[in-house]
Amino acid sequence: MSDGLDVKAFITGYLAEAGEHLSSANALLMAIDASQKRRESNPKAVRELFRALHTLKGLSAMVGAEGIVDITHELETLLRAADKAGGRLPQNAVDLMLKGVRAVEERVAALGRGAEVAPAPKALIEELSSLNVDEGSVAGTAAIDLAPELAAKLSVAEHAQLAQGLARGQKGRAVEFRPSAERAAAGISITSVRERVGKLGELVKVVPRAAGGAVSFVLIVLTTATDEALCEAAAATKEQLTPIALTETAAAAAAEPVEDAPVQHRDWVRVEVQRLDDALERLSVLVVTRSKLDRAVKKLEAGVGDLRALKAIVAENARQLRDLRGAIMRARMVRVSELLERAPLIVRGLSRASGKPVQLDVQAGDAELDKTVADRLFPVIVHLLRNAVDHALERPEDRKAIGKPEEGRITITCSDHASRELELRISDDGRGIDRQRVARRAGAPVPQTDAELLELICRPGLSTMEVATQTSGRGIGMDVVRKTTLELGGELTVSSTPGSGTTFTVRVPLSVTIVDAFTFVCGGETFVVPVSAVDDLTELDRTQVIEPPEGKKNGGARVQLFRHRGAAIPLYPLGAMLGFGAEPGSEHERPKVIVTRKGAEAMGFQVDRMVGKQEIAVRPVTDPLVMAAGVAGSTDLGDGRPTLVLDLAGLAARHSLRKVMQ
Amino acid sequence: MSALHVVFKVGEVEYVLPASEVVELESYTGATRVPGAPPYVAGLVQIRGKVIAVVDLRARFGLPPKERTLDSRVIVVRHGTRLVGLLADSARDVVKIDSNEFRSPPEVVSDETEGFVDSIAQPNRRLVMRVDFTKVIGRQELTGSTP
Numbered sequence: 001m002s003d004g005l006d007v008k009a010f011i012t013g014y015l016a017e018a019g020e021h022l023s024s025a026n027a028l029l030m031a032i033d034a035s036q037k038r039r040e041s042n043p044k045a046v047r048e049l050f051r052a053l054h055t056l057k058g059l060s061a062m063v064g065a066e067g068i069v070d071i072t073h074e075l076e077t078l079l080r081a082a083d084k085a086g087g088r089l090p091q092n093a094v095d096l097m098l099k100g101v102r103a104v105e106e107r108v109a110a111l112g113r114g115a116e117v118a119p120a121p122k123a124l125i126e127e128l129s130s131l132n133v134d135e136g137s138v139a140g141t142a143a144i145d146l147a148p149e150l151a152a153k154l155s156v157a158e159h160a161q162l163a164q165g166l167a168r169g170q171k172g173r174a175v176e177f178r179p180s181a182e183r184a185a186a187g188i189s190i191t192s193v194r195e196r197v198g199k200l201g202e203l204v205k206v207v208p209r210a211a212g213g214a215v216s217f218v219l220i221v222l223t224t225a226t227d228e229a230l231c232e233a234a235a236a237t238k239e240q241l242t243p244i245a246l247t248e249t250a251a252a253a254a255a256e257p258v259e260d261a262p263v264q265h266r267d268w269v270r271v272e273v274q275r276l277d278d279a280l281e282r283l284s285v286l287v288v289t290r291s292k293l294d295r296a297v298k299k300l301e302a303g304v305g306d307l308r309a310l311k312a313i314v315a316e317n318a319r320q321l322r323d324l325r326g327a328i329m330r331a332r333m334v335r336v337s338e339l340l341e342r343a344p345l346i347v348r349g350l351s352r353a354s355g356k357p358v359q360l361d362v363q364a365g366d367a368e369l370d371k372t373v374a375d376r377l378f379p380v381i382v383h384l385l386r387n388a389v390d391h392a393l394e395r396p397e398d399r400k401a402i403g404k405p406e407e408g409r410i411t412i413t414c415s416d417h418a419s420r421e422l423e424l425r426i427s428d429d430g431r432g433i434d435r436q437r438v439a440r441r442a443g444a445p446v447p448q449t450d451a452e453l454l455e456l457i458c459r460p461g462l463s464t465m466e467v468a469t470q471t472s473g474r475g476i477g478m479d480v481v482r483k484t485t486l487e488l489g490g491e492l493t494v495s496s497t498p499g500s501g502t503t504f505t506v507r508v509p510l511s512v513t514i515v516d517a518f519t520f521v522c523g524g525e526t527f528v529v530p531v532s533a534v535d536d537l538t539e540l541d542r543t544q545v546i547e548p549p550e551g552k553k554n555g556g557a558r559v560q561l562f563r564h565r566g567a568a569i570p571l572y573p574l575g576a577m578l579g580f581g582a583e584p585g586s587e588h589e590r591p592k593v594i595v596t597r598k599g600a601e602a603m604g605f606q607v608d609r610m611v612g613k614q615e616i617a618v619r620p621v622t623d624p625l626v627m628a629a630g631v632a633g634s635t636d637l638g639d640g641r642p643t644l645v646l647d648l649a650g651l652a653a654r655h656s657l658r659k660v661m662q
Numbered sequence: 663m664s665a666l667h668v669v670f671k672v673g674e675v676e677y678v679l680p681a682s683e684v685v686e687l688e689s690y691t692g693a694t695r696v697p698g699a700p701p702y703v704a705g706l707v708q709i710r711g712k713v714i715a716v717v718d719l720r721a722r723f724g725l726p727p728k729e730r731t732l733d734s735r736v737i738v739v740r741h742g743t744r745l746v747g748l749l750a751d752s753a754r755d756v757v758k759i760d761s762n763e764f765r766s767p768p769e770v771v772s773d774e775t776e777g778f779v780d781s782i783a784q785p786n787r788r789l790v791m792r793v794d795f796t797k798v799i800g801r802q803e804l805t806g807s808t809p
């Protein structure tokens with residue numbers, strides 16, 4: 001038995017470490033990708049990536065995860081070769097390696113769930129092993145649909161330049177220019193053509209070719225210009241123009257959205273040792289207090305005790321417990337920068353899938369928030385980023401036409417307010433939300449304010465896309481974004497300016513208490529009660545209700561007895577106790593009973609009907625006007641209204657107190 | 663020293679609060695009732711992600727209950743770090759009132775409203791009463807002793 005425990009403990013450690021290596025692998029790949037875009041190699045990142053994957057391979061072998069070992073081995077081989085080549089990698093290597101890392105992530109996640117680890121994907125392994133660092137051009141040709149005679153003339157770098165441009169969404173064109181004596185007389189030569197074509201786009205290469213005794217030139221260009229303009233510039237006919245595209249597999253690989261990578265649900269947090277030490281410190285103080293208590297009790301027993309001293313110790317104890325709780329809560333905090341680590345990866349995937357170049361700027365600062373909040377907030381961030389890339393940013397050619405930089409810009413900033421709230425803003429410099437169109441779709445009047453606009457775009461199922469994009473229709477909608485924010489006790493706002501962009505602001509508390517709760521209806525109102533406070537749920541069987549001998553008439557709020565599991569327990573009529581003026585006898589036909597316990601004492605509460613079970617974020621109700629025994633807090637079930645979290649035992653205690661006073 | 667005041671109506675009487683204490687005015691679509699709260703507390707509402715207790719001014723001033731209308735407003739007032747909502751029959755305008763225009767209310771007024779009015783003023787020959795906010799939100803009874 002102890003064996004099983006050891007392996008489990010080891011897996012936990014493995015998951016934590018693998019997670020770290022994987023996130024650094026992703027970050028390094030992004031760095032390599034950025035370098036490649038600048039046509040530079042990044043030997044340092046290549047070496048670090050090699051090390052991270054090498055360690056991961058070793059760890060995975062120890063837990064017997066062959067699927068992971070095989071993938072990491074292939075990645076490692078590629079990186080070793082790249083390292084020898086001064087950090088140079090074939091152009092589509094980053095994409096393939098991202099796929100590889102993603103495949104590893106999936107398998108690590110499976111391991112975490114205790115599921116079988118799938119073997120390495122064959123196709124991926126083959127693709128990876130076919131990448132050849134020294135002969136990058138050969139491996140790369142397959143990715144671009146280009147006549148072999150032309151492809152052969154392209155250097156690795158030119159090939160890469162072309163592939164990159166295509167992946168960015170630029171058009172690739174090969175246009176042929178045939179010089180002639182007449183043309184030369186009219187001033188049209190390869191020099192002038194080159195110049196004119198160069199003005200229309202990025203001229204990758206000019207390939208001379210001899211066909212049937214005549215010399216011609218093929219200009220390979222990346223452009224956003226129209227074919228007509230290009231033909232004119234090259235003095236060519238339409239027939240002399242050939243489009244160049246990424247081949248299907250390469251296009252598919254590029255278009256594959258990365259953000260659907262399994263969002264690792266990490267059930268662990270990285271904690272600074274100092275914070276744990278702090279918690280430990282507070283614990284040891286409590287131990288001291290505990291022995292002080294012992295001594296004080298002994299003194300009392302001996303009759304020499306001092307009640308005041310005992311009270312002081314108890315007060316001290318309460319303070320220390322609060323401190324310990326605070327220290328533990330601090331250990332649960334994760335850095336927002338850690339949460340946003342994957343944002344560049346997500347945006348990159350979206351950018352490729354949509355063919356819109358995007359620059360992402362993340363200013364996470366050093367804000368922190370509770371693990372629970374972070375986990376729930378992440379899908380919200382992903383959705384807002386997806387919205388920004390898919391819908392908000394214009395296509396590069398449209399941006400250019402209206403004088404914006406072709407590259408769209410998305411900014412994530414965040415700040416914490418008074419250590420209680422986190423404000424996260426996701427802004428884009430896109431077209432802004434089209435109020436008319438949203439109104440049309442929703443069949444509602446055109447929203448005049450940002451608040452009204454938000455109301456409309458958060459209607460369930462509302463979508464303003466003209467074309468279904470590759471990434472749309474998946475994942476969550478704006479309604480869920482808002483619901484999640486509300487459930488966390490936060491707020492979502494939008495501000496959108498036509499033509500210049502949209503900003504979504506999410507404000508959430510830095511930490512919340514999230515519990516499982518039952519939702520039920522009583523006296524026409526909905527309430528929730530924590531699952532942990534519920535002993536049993538049962539139908540009310542009238543034959544099991546015992547009228548107390550002297551039915552005291554306290555309005556409708558009469559407590560009866562109810563046989564439950566062989567014991568007679570009090571049955572409280574919750575509807576009448578709430579005092580909301582529900583007429584007696586108006587209760588549900590088949591009422592339910594919630595059985596709760598206070599200490600050893602069980603008690604039942606009659607309610608109209610149970611609705612379901614869900615996780616809720618409990619917010620304390622602190623205003624003195626509404627602080628009442630029986631109300632544990634409030635929550636938002638996603639409808640924007642407060643719903644009370646009841647403390648049934650507390651309600652019962654208040655009820656009895658009131659009866660005594662009467 | 664003249665300051666802006668938010669004017670609101672409860673019954674037939676117009677009351678004012680300094681605008682500097684008012685955070686916002688929201689329409690009222692009902693509140694979540696809280697068992698055990700004083701009878702003049704309408705319940706909880708959620709405004710911009712914050713949960714706020716709302717005092718029903720009609721109940722507080724001893725007026726008979728009335729159906730809520732489109733005009734009903736929750737006046738969100740800041741009291742230190744605490745936000746409290748006041749439910750009024752309507753709240754439409756803002757007036758400038760000079761601080762020395764305020765006079766103590768005649769005794770009969772203060773009796774009727776249980777001392778919730780701290781002074782009165784007559785800007786543009788309009789009679790308005792300044793509410794003693796602290797008294798309005800002050801809790802006099804303890805939980806369990808309310809009838």
